[in-house]
Amino acid sequence: MGNFDGVGTVLKRGSDIENNGANGKLPTNGAAIEKPSLDEPEQKEILLNQQKFSAPAYTEIRTRRCTVKAAAEAKSPTSTNYHPDKKTIFNGAIFGKHQEECKPNQAEGKLSPELEHHQKTSFEEVPLHTACLTYLGFYLLMILGYINQLLFVPKVATEKNREGYVALYDAFESFYSRYVYRRVKDCWNRPICSVPGDELTLKDRVTDDYGWSFKFTGTETRCLNLGSYNYLGFAAAAGRCADESEERARNDGLAYCSSRCELGDNEQLHELESLTARYFGVEDAINHASIILGLRLSGATIKVFKHNNMRDLERVLREGICYGNPKKGGTPWNKIMVVVEGIFSMEGSIVRLPEIIALKKKYKAYLYLDEAHSVGAMGSHGRGVTDYFNVNPKEVDILMGTFTKSFGSAGGYLAGSKKLIDFLRTNSHAHCYAGSISPPIAQQILTSMKTIMGEDGSDTGRKKILQLARNTRYFRRRLAQLGVITYGHEDSPVVPMLVYLFSKIGAVVRTLTTRHIAVVGAGFPATPIMEGRIRFCLSAAHTKEQLDYALEVIDEIGDDLGLKYSRKPRDANPIEY
């Protein structure tokens, strides 16, 4: 995409660099370097940066406000002093001042759950012209892809001597990944070289042949991290969790090399399981280093209901009960289980838990709640959506979650009644065959869980939860004020911003990278084909300055790339933090 021959110029803190074409050539005119008396390392850095920014994938889009802003900045100091490149040392999270005044992350409970859900969730309709353009754009890309496939040989491995065998590549999937995804491939799977906390260091890479291969330029970019699932900010290389994990690694080693049933069981894991059970308010919990059991392994029949739509769920439940199992001649099903997620990671919406529990009780079904994203991020005590809706966690039959997101570790857990967990301990594959969790990782979970619960003696956990709730509300309201379309519930820390067009996903991710913000874009097939989106994941480790910086940049980019699709009325008052 970055073939802005002459269009793109890079504004690098005051010096204007003219961009000569898109093949990584250094600019020939020496107008860039103003002061002739720069010393060696600085000149080298400037040269490297020029090389980085003159390659096609990183050409910055010339925002119209850039020049105006540069002129204004020269006269008066900026409002926010934050820039990811400035080397300020933030050890751990810095909390906002007025902690006591903000309300906790909890469902209000004044209106009925249905009304409250409708009030707080927004899924705005796509504007018609954008929908048409998206479809036409995809048709165009498909046609170009077919022409490309006809005329040129792709740079992929080809099969030889495979007559009679199943083809190695699926037809549509390989076509899509070679001719559509490949064009913007530099926006995904980007290598990093620092701990992904509130800021992160990206290794820069450029592509000379439009996405077939990548080369490292040798430079790194320090960016604000809006892409990691670091909800409570426990992803840090320093701090209490890291120290205790290191100590545990020194004392107990790195792995037990055995499964739970044989020699891999130890006191630490028992402590972890009982702590998890206490954390969720259920009878017992089991955890594994990897939970591979899936719905397919169980062999159950799967029926889908519309996203968060209670009437559709009721319809599916009624049909299941009325018609029974068609394969067995209409006999009733043994069990009907409703499987939902706490926070849907692509939509940013929250499950309607009170209504689902009411339905479950009415039709005597079971409920499986996957809280991969929501544990730690929702609720006034960080216990997940059951805490958020003030619902007794014993009413959910199976609670499942991961430790990778809010706790900053690895592994997962299942929580429920003692009978269920005992059954799982005897019958699950992972308990018998998979290795147990490594000691430093388990220690990280233990420390972070105790911090959240407040049992370690400080109120860091409580502050983090409040900080996350505050950040979420502030960010979502400011985005709505800017005029971009975001999906999801008001209180969910996953904020998808809709850009619809495929090329816009690429343009936004690349431009944000040059402005030192790292985000994740999502398109087909992870999302519906019409709805390409940029997903921001907020964290308790983000400060107000960082969010303000991000919002300023998003504002500029929204103006320039045409992302402000929203037709709702915009709040004119300044939003308080």
Place this chain on the structure above:
Amino acid sequence: MFPMLSENYEKFKRYVKWLYFLYELNTQIAICEPWEKVFCNVLLGSCVSLILYATFAYIPGYCLSVFHLLWPLTVQNLTSTCLTNSDGLCGNESGTTVLT
């Protein structure tokens, strides 16, 4: 005065380039390789020019009336000689047309 003009000219050029960039982004040509861009632009340009030519060649009357609607100051005949116009169109001072 001259530097201001050149500055405005620069702004105008940048504006046009920005519009071209938006067009590229919205039709998803932006992420294509140069030869694909040339191909698509030539295709679109030929379609547009074909439509325009067909409009001007086959329905000149309507073209004229639209033209007069947009630029009322360039109306040809303001006197009564307009009644003898072969196409049957009549233009008066305000630029509206009356078909006779």
